[in-house]
Amino acid sequence: MANRSQVTVVGIPARDEARTVGAVALAADAGLHRAFPQGSNVVVLAENGSTDGTVQRFAEVPLRSRKVVVGSAGPGTGKGTNVFAVMDRAAALDADRVLLLDADVRSTEPEWIGRLAEAVDGDEPVLAVPAYRRNRFEANTTNHLASPLLAAVYGVHVQQPIGGEFAFNRAFLRRARTWPRPDSAYLYGIDVWLTANALREHVRVVEVPLGRKLHNSPFPKILRLPQQVLDSLFHVVLRTDGVRPPGPDAPRTRAAVDGAAVRQDPAVVSRVSASVARYLDAHRGDVRALFPSAREVGPAPWGLRVTADDWPHILADALAAVSGGRFEPARDHLVALYVNRVLTFWEEIDGLGDGEIDELLDRQAARTVRAVRGRGIALGGATGPDRFDVRHWAGFNDEPAVSVPA
Template sequence: MANRNNAVTVVGIPARDEARTVGAVAEAADAGLRLAFPGGSNAVVLADNGSTDGTVDRFTETPLRARKVVARSGGEGTGKGTNVFAIIDRALELGADRVLLLDADVRSAEPEWVGRLAGAVDDERPTLAVPVYRRNRFEANTTNHLASPLLAAVFGVHLQQPIGGEFAFNRAFLERARTWPRPASAYLYGIDVWLTANALRERMRVVEVPLGRKLHNSPFPKILRLPQQVLDSLFHVVLRTDCVRPPRPGAVRSRAAVDGAAAPQDPAVVSRVSASVARYLDAHRDDVRALFPAADGLTAAPWGLRVTTEQWPHVLADALAALAGGRFEQARDHLVALYVNRVLTFWEEIDGLDDTRIDGLLDRQAELTVRAVRDRRIALGGSTGPGVFRVGHWAGFNDDSPATPLAAACPPDPSAAPLRAVNRGVA
C-alpha cells in the first residue's frame, strides 16, 4: 500500500432522501480526512439513487476541502447496494487505496471515525473493517437476531455489527470484491451482509473498529423488507460456501453492543407490523410447520408467537437446513415472519435488564445458534439461489412492498380470526 498520508482515500456516502443529515455527514467525513490525511488525495463521493428532497443539492452546497463527487442512479429498482457499487466503481476510477462508507442518515458521525476505519485496513492483504458501536436496545434487530448469529454459525466468526454500514476496505479487497457474483438483493439492503459474508467465505482479514455510539433513523418501519433482502444476499453467499465451519480460535468475545439509553419503537408501527405477520403466518401455516419443526414448540403471545432465546437458534438451524435442501425463498420468507416474533419476544425478555446483561443474552443466543447448526450437520453447496429478487410469499402482506395492493394499507383488527389462529401457535 502507498504511504498512508499520501494515499488516495475516498469516503463514500450512499443516500436516498437524506437532505436533513447528509451535509453534517459530509462535513464529518471532510474533517476526518483532513485530520488523518492532511497531505493525501482525498475525495468525498455521494452516491444518490432517486432522491426527491434535495439531498444532492444539500451535499453540493456543503463546503468541503476534499474533492466532491456525485454519482447518480434512478430510484426505480435500486437501493443502498446500487449506491455502494457506484462508490466502489468511482473510487477505483480515482485510484483509491482505501474506501470508507458512512451512512447518510447517521447523526453521531465523528471525524475520528475516518482515521480509525482507514487505519484498520492499512494492510497488503484484502481487508474489511466493520464497526463496533453501541445501539439503542430496541434497534439493530436484523444484526442481533439474523446476521450475527447466522454468520457465527456458518463461518465460525462472531461479529457484533456485520451489517453496521460504517465500513472500510483497501484496494486489495476492492479488486477481489469485483469478482464476486452479485445477487439482485445486493443492490438493495443486502449489500452490507454481502460484503461481510463474502469476506468471511474467502477467509479474508476482517477487523472490528470501536466507534462509540450510533444514532440514526430507526430502521424498524422497514422490518418486513430489510431483513428479507439481507437474508436473500446472505443465503446466496452461504450456498457458495464449502461447509459449515467450526469457530475460529478466540472467535468468541463478549460483546458491548447495547447502549444504556433506550427509545422504544412507535407502538402504532409495531401493531401494524404484528398484524401483517399474523396474517402471513395464518396463510402459510402448513408450509411454515413443514420447514420449521422448531416452530411446533412456540406458544402464544400478545403479539403473536413467543420465540425465546433458547428456541430461536433452532429456528435458525431449520432455516439453514431448508436452504441447503433447495427451499431458498420459503426459508427466507418464512424466517422473516418468525424473526419479527423473535424481536418482539426479545423486547419482553430484556425488560428491566441493564446493557451488560442484554449483551450477555445476545452472546448466549449466538453461541446456541452455533451449537444448533453444528449439531444438524447441514451440508452446503448443493443448490443455488434464484437469479432475481422477488417479494415472493410476502406479496400482499407487506404494506411497504410495491407488490402490495393499496387496499392493504389498513391492518386488520387484532381481534380478528386470523390473528387468533396464529396465537394458538404455528402447529
C-alpha cells in the first residue's frame, strides 16, 4: 500500500453542459498530468439527466487520465446528487484527494488542479475553497447570504464558500460521508453544506486564489438557488453548538470584484422583481412579524430599498427565527428580502471602483457578525424539516410545491 500510486480524482458535476464540459475536462486532464505525472489520475463526469449530449461530448474528448461516467435520473436531483456520486466513486477508488470543477465555467485553467491539490496535502482533514475575481453583478448569494452568515455563526470569513471549485483529501472525504444530508444538499445546497460542516467541525478551510471566474450567469436561478443554499446552511447551523466569537486572525481584505462588469438581462430582472413583489404582497404580515428590521425599509423602483445598513440586521432576524423554530418561513421570506438587497446593492455600487465594492462587502459582513452576536441567539434547540419543499414559493417561482424524492 505504501508504494501504490497516488490516486487523484477530478469530479465534474454536470447537467446539460455540452458546450463547456469538454474544455473543463481537457483543463482537468492537463492539470493532472502536470501535477501528478506518475500518479493514477481519474476524471469523473457525474451527470443527472442531461439531454443535450453532455455525456457524448465528454466521451469524445481525448484524455490521458482515466475517464469515468456516473449517471443518475434527472427528476428530483441536482448538483449535490452529482457531487455525492463523485465522492462515492472516489471512496471506491481509495482516492488520496478529490477535486471538483463546475462544468459551466469558461475560464478553467490547468493550473487550478495543482493549486487546489497542494492545498489539501496532509493526513488531517482539510477543505480547499476558491477565491475568485467575479463580475460585480454576480456572486450575489455568496456576497449577501453565504459569506456573511458563515462569518456571523462560525467567526470565520470565507470569501467564496459556495464557489464550486473545491478540493479535499481522503481524511475529509471519510468524515464528510458521515454527515447528515438534508434534501437540499442534493441540490444547490451542496457547496455550503461542505463548507459549513467543515467550519462546524473545526476542519481547516484553505482559500486558494484562482484568478477570474467566467461562467453562465446564475441570476435566472435567483428564486431557486438561494432557497436551497439557505436550507442546507440552516440545517448545519442548527447542529452547531452556538454562535462562535470571531477567530484570532483578522479577516483578510477581499479582492473579489473583477474589472469587467456585465449587467444582468433587464427582462429577467423585471420578471424576478415582479415575482418577488407578488410574494411579499401574499406574505406581508408574516414577513413583518419575522423580520422586524425590515419594517422600516423604504420603497424602490424594484420593490424595497434594502441597504447595506439594513441587511446585517435582517440576516440576524433570519437566524433568530430559524433558532426559534420558524425554519421554512425564515428561509423563504429571506429569499424575497435578499432579491431586494441584491437590486439595492447594484444601485449602491454604481460608479464605485472594484476595491470600493470589496470594502462595502467587507463592512457588510463585519456588521452582520456584530448584529448576530448582539442578539444572543441560541442554537441547537430547533431542527429543520426532514424534506425539502419550495413551500411558500410555490406559484411564485414557476415550480410546484413538491418534495425531493428519497
